[in-house]
Amino acid sequence: MKEIKEKAELAASFLKGLANKDRLMILCELSQEEKNVTALIEATGITQTSMSQHLNKLKDEDIVTYRRDHRTLYYSISNPHVFEIMGTLYEAFCKED
Amino acid sequence: MKEIKEKAELAASFLKGLANKDRLMILCELSQEEKNVTALIEATGITQTSMSQHLNKLKDEDIVTYRRDHRTLYYSISNPHVFEIMGTLYEAFCKED
DNA sequence: TTATGATATTATATATTTATAAATTAATAA
DNA sequence: TTATTAATTTATAAATATATAATATCATAA
Secondary structure (H helix, E strand, C coil), X not given: XXXXXXXXXXXXXXXXXXXXXXXXXXXXXXXXXXEEHHHXXXXXXXXXXXXXXXXXXXXXXXXXXXXXXXXEEEEEECCHHXXXXXXXXXXXXXXXX | CCHHHHHHHHHXXXXXXXXXXXXXXXXXXXXXXXXXXXXXXXHHCCCHHHHHHHHHHHHHCCCEEEEEECCEEEEEECCHHHHHHHHHHHHHHXXXX
């Protein structure tokens, strides 16, 4: 039964989509509301090319999606499981007590 | 306020500890009960050297810990947040419906 | 049309991760 | 002691991820 290995591979790939400082900051922004690329760049300080690559990776993993309004692309989190994991990370790393 | 970046870096590092097929399989085994290295190798098919390296990385990220009984090392999950994330991954990738 | 704004793509250098083989340590039984 | 079992460490090659600069696309306003 190699099913478990295939699922582990999918899950690992999904986690790799999240496992980067810049992408977590992007998702942190998007967890509040959808944002366009320029707004994401301003909010995070990530360079344009790098932002585009990170967003592409997040799209590949079905973590985010986007809608177009004229020439502006608005990105948002498309996978509800991401919110769960962000919540766990918040508990683990962002809480004082 | 660069705090958020530092926390994103810590969180990303933690997620990187999880974001690997072999390590997820190891954690899947350990989520049930503690296991020694040989048992983990048998259960997963991961080679000895590779297992040792993966366990070392999991230790570095404080994801697992171990106890010694004579010359056998028993590993177990030491971070409760890991169970939460494993639960989310199970929902996302291992459920049929 | 043409210029501009918003974003993506390509190319490439660097860094990090992973896989594999060989050697080493540490504990214990003989 | 010595041999053996259980596991780690080291070295290194191959694969993947990241950062950066340059170029391209595409929609729209002038």
